[in-house]
Amino acid sequence: MEGFLDFNSRVFMAPMAGITDCPWRTILAECGGGNLISEMAAVNAIQRKNPKSYQIANVKNEPYPVVVQLVGNSPELFADAAQLVAELGAKSIDINMGCPVKKIVNNNSGSALMKDLSLASQIIKATVKATPLKVSVKFRKGWDMEHANAVDFAKMCEDSGASYITVHGRTRAQGYSGSADWDIIRDVKQAVKIPVIGNGDIDSPQKAEQMMQYSGVDGVMVGRAMLGNPWLLDRIDRHLKGLVAKPEPTVLQIRDMLLKHINLLINYYGERGGIAISRKFVGWYVRSLYEAKKFREQYTKLSTLPEVQQLINEYFVKVAV
Ligand SMILES: Cc1cc2nc3c(=O)[nH]c(=O)nc-3n(C[C@H](O)[C@H](O)[C@H](O)COP(=O)(O)O)c2cc1C
Structure with a gap:
């Protein structure tokens, strides 16, 4: 089993603010096995040339492909940011429509966009139009249990031109508590033709395989379990490809x-x-x-x-x- 689209691996590093920076990607690239991504960069801050956001988005000097994640609420600013991150070396662009943090959702960004499919669609379309790069979307099961609209949201992403999508099987209301719902990930996979990456609670090669078999997803994304364990993505990748695992680190x-x-x-x-x-x-x-x-x-x-x-x-x- 090799990758999909032009990814070499079906294993994806989850974007994590304050964690998936250039030093962490350098470590992960050395350990091998997964597709690498940035922290989220706010489109309005990029436009203001905020040094911290610019640094997050600038992956030009990294010798491996990096997906850059953008967050915001304005189609126009997404279009501008898409052009800039292309110049700054992004392999492709991921749009954050899943972040649960108050500061982000109060700004009508991140998972708040799951409540406004029309604006979410305009953002995806504007980004796709602005760049030849692939544009993907990462979102959740829904805003809360009463609004678990991941399937409709996934179809909207597909219709708006997303190349692939990632679903985290928790609602915004859940934050990171409870366990991820793999049924909703399976339902999303069945509802669209574009590749789907499943995310939530994968902490071993076996768990990754279980998610792929259970939900039929094309790839898996791993977040918290890789902290302190940069070898994990490679172990998962090798397991999914049927290759022999490297020994555990001493x-x-x-x-x-x-x-x-x-x-x-x-x-x-x-x-x-x-x-x-x-x-x-x-x-x-x-x-x-x-x-x-x-x-x-x-x-x-x-x-x-x-x-x-x-x-x-x-x-x-x-x-x-
Ligand atoms: C500290 C932290 C920061 C995160 N930052 C982001 C982010 O910037 N963008 C994003 O899409 N998801 C973010 N996430 C969510 C993760 O990408 C992932 O969806 C979530 O941790 C579930 O996967 P896991 O169970 O493998 O950890 C963050 C999660 C954590 C714990």
Whole structure:
């Protein structure tokens, strides 16, 4: 089983604000296996040339394909942003119509667009018209249980020109709680001809295979389970392709990956910013290791690279014995 459209893999990294940045993609690209995506970038902020949003959207210097995700509520601004991200190196454009965060939905963006199919359609059409790149849409089961309109929404995306869609099997009201509804993902798959990617609760190669068999989706998207486990997408990809899995990483390989990740964060955000951002990643890498809580508490107090390197080396020597 190979990929679909022009993707080499049926496994997709889930976009996650504050996480799927250039350093994380560099790590994932090295581990292999999945299609890579940006954090969401707001179309109005891109237009204002906001430096942070511009940095998110700028993937020109990355030596692997990156889907860039856009969020907003204005067809005109989406059209402008589509042209800009094409110049900034995007492989294709994903439109965020699933974000549940208050600040986003109060701005009539993200999952709020699931309540306004007419505006959602105008946004997709305007983006498709503005760029030769593929345009995909990521959305949820619906706004809430009473408005679980993912099937109608999927048909609207198809009719508006989306190349493929991703469905997260939770409503906006659920946020990230409860479990993802794979039935709605199956219903969406049956309702449209364009490729469908299923998303929600995949944390192993077996679970990915189960979702594909259960719902018939063309691909799977993995979010939270890859945190601290950048090897997961490759394991899933190999499993779906019937290839032999690489061995699980050793404790020392985890250490090396963590140190590499911190160095990448520092190169990208500077020493202070990079180390601040690294604190959450460190927690995920050591989650299941010896005295992780104590190590995390010590790590949080550090602010320079030599201190960080020393603590990590000392900690992993203890863990490895
Ligand atoms: C911290 C965090 C940030 C997220 N940011 C985004 C985002 O920017 N765009 C988006 O479409 N989805 C975002 N999501 C949703 C994920 O892409 C994914 O749909 C969700 O986590 C369910 O997949 P999972 O069960 O594999 O984690 C975010 C999720 C989390 C936990």
